[in-house]
Amino acid sequence: MKKILVTGSAGFIGYHLTKALLERGDQVIGYDNINDYYDVNLKYGRLNELGIKRELVKNHQLVLSEQYPNFRFVKADLCDRDYLYQLFEEEQFDHVINLAAQAGVRYSVENPQAYIxxxxxxxxxxxxxCRHYPVKHLVYASSSSVYGSNTQMPFSVHHHTDHPLSLYAATKKSNEMMAHTYSHLFNIATTGIRFFTVYGSWGRPDMALFLFAEAIRKGEKIKVFNQGEMERDFTYVGDIVKGVMAALDQPATSNAAFDTNIPDAGSSNAPYRLYNIGNNQPVKLLDYIKALEKAMGKTAEKEFLPMQPGDVQKTYADVQDLINDFNYQPNTPLEKGIEEFVSWFIEYKNKKKA
Structure with missing residues (x-):
C-alpha cells in the first residue's frame, strides 16, 4: 500500500485517478480548492462518487470517505503554503501526484494571473x-500544449519545446523546468506527464466534447474552430489513468547515457523523466464530431470559426518511451470512448433535471 497525495482530486483526471488508486488498495488523501472556474456542482458530484459528502467539506478539514476507508479529502489551495507543509509533516506521504492547476488555453489569454x-x-x-518532507516520487501533469509552434510530428519528449503559444503552455513548460531543478539540486525523483486532449465521463464542461454534447442536446450550433481543419490526439481518460499509475510505480531515475554535450530534452543525469500520454493517432475534429453525433443519434448544426488565440492546428503524441519503460500504450478506440462519455452525459443531465 502506498500513501499518496493527489492534488486536483475533485477534477476530471484527478477523480478517475483517485478512484483507480483506491480500488487497487492505495491510501489516498485528495486535495482540491474546488474553485469556480467551472460549475462546482460537477466537482462535488465527483467527490460524492468517491464517498465524500458535500456538507462535510470545509477548509483545512480532512473528511473521511463513506465508501473508501483508505480515502480522505481536504479542501485547500496549493498557494496556502503553511497548510500544505503542515499536511506533509503530519501525513508523511510516500508519493505525490500533482494534477491541481488552472486549466484552459483560451482562458489563459483572459485571466493570466490565475495561471501564475x-x-x-x-x-x-x-x-x-517534497524537498522538506521527502517523498519517493513526484508525478505531475504537464500538457501537449508545451509543443507550441513545433510542427515536427509526432511530438516527442526528446524534441525541444521553447516556443509556447499560450501562457497556459508556458506555465506547464515552467513546471517541467522547475521539476528538473529540484531533481538536480535535491535528488527528488520527478516525472512529468504530457496529456494529449483527454476526454471521457465526468469531463470538464469547458472541454470540446462536453460543449458539443450540450449544444447537440439543446439543438444549438456547435462552434468549430479553424474551419474544422484541426487534428487532435484524443486520449480516453481511462488510458491516461493507467499511464500515470504505471509511471508512479517506477520512480524516475537518472539516464546513464545522458550526454551533457548533446542534452536529451526528455531525461537527465538527475532523476527526472518526461512522458507523452496520447492515443498516438490524430483524429480530424470533424471526425470526432461525427463519432459524437452517431453516439447521440443526432446531427449537430455547425458554426465554422477562425483559429482561436493560443490554439495549435494539430497534436500527435509519440508514446514510444511509455511503451519502452512501462510496456504500456493507450489504445481505447475513439468510438468506444465517446459512447462511454455519452452514456454518462445523458445520465448526468437526467439526474440534474430530476
Whole structure:
C-alpha cells in the first residue's frame, strides 16, 4: 500500500485517478480548492462518487470517505503554503501526484494571473514540500500544449519545446523546468506527464466534447474552430489513468547515457523523466464530431470559426518511451470512448433535471 497525495482530486483526471488508486488498495488523501472556474456542482458530484459528502467539506478539514476507508479529502489551495507543509509533516506521504492547476488555453489569454498563482506558485509550494518532507516520487501533469509552434510530428519528449503559444503552455513548460531543478539540486525523483486532449465521463464542461454534447442536446450550433481543419490526439481518460499509475510505480531515475554535450530534452543525469500520454493517432475534429453525433443519434448544426488565440492546428503524441519503460500504450478506440462519455452525459443531465 502506498500513501499518496493527489492534488486536483475533485477534477476530471484527478477523480478517475483517485478512484483507480483506491480500488487497487492505495491510501489516498485528495486535495482540491474546488474553485469556480467551472460549475462546482460537477466537482462535488465527483467527490460524492468517491464517498465524500458535500456538507462535510470545509477548509483545512480532512473528511473521511463513506465508501473508501483508505480515502480522505481536504479542501485547500496549493498557494496556502503553511497548510500544505503542515499536511506533509503530519501525513508523511510516500508519493505525490500533482494534477491541481488552472486549466484552459483560451482562458489563459483572459485571466493570466490565475495561471501564475495556481500553476507556478502552487507548483513551487509542492516542490518545496517534497524537498522538506521527502517523498519517493513526484508525478505531475504537464500538457501537449508545451509543443507550441513545433510542427515536427509526432511530438516527442526528446524534441525541444521553447516556443509556447499560450501562457497556459508556458506555465506547464515552467513546471517541467522547475521539476528538473529540484531533481538536480535535491535528488527528488520527478516525472512529468504530457496529456494529449483527454476526454471521457465526468469531463470538464469547458472541454470540446462536453460543449458539443450540450449544444447537440439543446439543438444549438456547435462552434468549430479553424474551419474544422484541426487534428487532435484524443486520449480516453481511462488510458491516461493507467499511464500515470504505471509511471508512479517506477520512480524516475537518472539516464546513464545522458550526454551533457548533446542534452536529451526528455531525461537527465538527475532523476527526472518526461512522458507523452496520447492515443498516438490524430483524429480530424470533424471526425470526432461525427463519432459524437452517431453516439447521440443526432446531427449537430455547425458554426465554422477562425483559429482561436493560443490554439495549435494539430497534436500527435509519440508514446514510444511509455511503451519502452512501462510496456504500456493507450489504445481505447475513439468510438468506444465517446459512447462511454455519452452514456454518462445523458445520465448526468437526467439526474440534474430530476
Amino acid at each position: 498563482d495556481a500553476n507556478i506558485q502552487g507548483f513551487l509550494n509542492i516542490l518545496e514540500a
